[in-house]
Amino acid sequence: MEKKRFTISVFTEDVVGILNRVSIIFTRRKINVESIAASESEIKGIYRYTIVITETEDQVKKVVGQLEKQVEVVKAVFHPDDETVHQEIALYKVKTGVLASGGNAEKIVRSHNARVLSVETEFTVLEKTGHKEETQQLFDDLKPFGILEFVRSGRVAITKPMKTLSSIVEQLEGLVKN
């Protein structure tokens, strides 16, 4: 089976150590995690991890099964790229002089629709959000001018299928007898 890029969304309780439990599942199978992002979800107390890996669909299914089996994982799902809307944010630090000289660098920044976040005498910080390919393109284009620092966030993704987390949580809470 062919390897593809998948986005795994893991919804967990807010407990110490859960990130470790989640990451062990990948480590154990020697799966490289391409990016990971975590934040609270739309439901208070439930955290959302967005994890990107390149694997066969078969392997991804097994991984998601193991993730969901963890006692404090509420739900885990996976989607191929075309079923998600996703973004990454990248920050670039370049010498201010490069941009000020009115040369090509400024054109590149404009054509990529990058934002200027901060201008200091020494350096300027640019920001671009987009798919990895897009933030990478800006990186490649700026490279000849010298990039002092670069950082890209993990992917955050919203899935297209419509089942809401709150309906899942409601159903799960219904199963707990009080």
Place this chain on the structure above:
Amino acid sequence: MEELAIKTTTKQQVMTGSQAVVHSLIAEGIDLIFGYPGGAIMPVYDALYDVEAKLTHILTRHEQGATHAAQGYARATGKVGVCLATSGPGATNLITGIADAQIDSTPLVCITGQVASHLLGTDAFQETDIIGISMPVTKWNFQVTKAEEIPYALAKAFYIARTGRPGPVLVDITKDAQFETLDFEYKPFKGMRSYVPTPQLDLEKVKEAAVLINAAKKPLVLFGQGVLLAEAEKEFKAFIEKADLPSAWTIMGLSALDSDHNLNVGMLGMHGNYAPNKLTNECDVLIAVGMRFDDRVTGDLSRYAKQAKVIHLEIDPAEVNKNVKTDVAVLGNAKESLSALTELINENEHENWLAKFRNLEKEEFDEVVKDDLNPTTELMTMGEVMDKINLHSDQKNIIVTDVGQHQMVACRYAKFKQTRSLITSGGSGTMGFCLPAAIGAKMGRPDAQVIGIIGDGGFQMTIQELGTIFQFKTAVKIVVMNNEFLGMVRQWQELFFEKRYASTTMVNPDFQTIVNGYGIKTKKVEKREDLEAAVKEMLAHEGSYFLEVMVGKENNVFPMIATGASVSDIRLK
């Protein structure tokens, strides 16, 4: 599942965290725990001192022994096994047993002491990150740093260990939390939204499974520990009897169906029986009940039951399609799934198909079994020892095994008339498991004849637990099959490494002298003519008994499926 007599304490009581630990255990219905003291858990031991009448603590001789004893106890009784250990080395010594319990789905609650919370992360004396270390091998774990968390954490721990697919959990308690006081109130844990222990049975799937079974001409049932864990032995028997379904077992499922039941077609896997392995690749419908298609059972997956439709009755959704592609998955507790399925299947007979099993059984008997049980060689076989135990007992023994050739022989030949009677380290294959596990089994089932079957190698891995037998007068029977070899490894060296016997010869001490030192009655059998009397004497003996049998050094266990081979390539020699 065990009778749940968890008590809700009515009025709040002020007590220390360590008292809360023991009172939580008592409220949970626990009366026996296994462990070993040390600095970071001393307050809990101190609290145990006050409740000795209600809660017995068994001091094993090593924390690994405590875990295996708790496993043996849990497997024999169906209750949760409990172990207690100190921080650092005490806690790390638990890991082998925890990993074993995890892969064999055994409910354990392990409680470890931890350095005081202000010292966490400072490399304090005997500080080990046991939460981090145990995470990959526990179903759940939790660190308590405040006394008030104790009753809730333990209630949750027991709930998680026992429900759904059981497993080990670990609760690490800092020393300051043990000293602090709290208002103690114990409430049984009711469940949590992130954990659905048992999936709801889908009747559509049950129907689909029934359709396949009703149309099957050559059905084969494979059953595992899921039947035992769900206490579904009766339902299982009704199921296979209704449609006349030949049924083979994994070693974890052994004893769920009587050995002499006419539909019991024997053991699966690497050293299992000839017929069920061969016919796995001939059946038309394969019905797996509470088993997980371990690689020791399936051999080469690309040549495993490809011709068959596969039905999988399983409690853990992550097991479905993990190894073998399933056509119909029936998720749920085996007891419920089997009852529902039995209603929908037709009464049936599979005479010709069963005859195939009988024919292959005969072939195996002539080629292998006959010489294992009634050898013509001068040297004794492990098989004949098992045969004598069958012959002179009521076959209601609890047989506990270690790991190696003797384990395979014990599983192949021991006869069972009662469920929960075979305790072995299946998924992990942990040498050293038997002696402590047999102790725990005997403590859980004092009424039962508990017989440990151990190799000379594995015996020396946890031999110190003879001290536990001595101190607590545990009336277990211990049989060491002494071949003066790490026999199973030697067998592989003979067959697959050109007889290059690297480090498998064992120069053993005089076990008789050692065991005598522990006040246990011993006997060594070197000649066949003494075997029968010794076995009889052992079985009749009231207290603990150690029987050492000198068996052939170079005997191999057959049949065998070589690694990488298909189940139908099983060799008889």
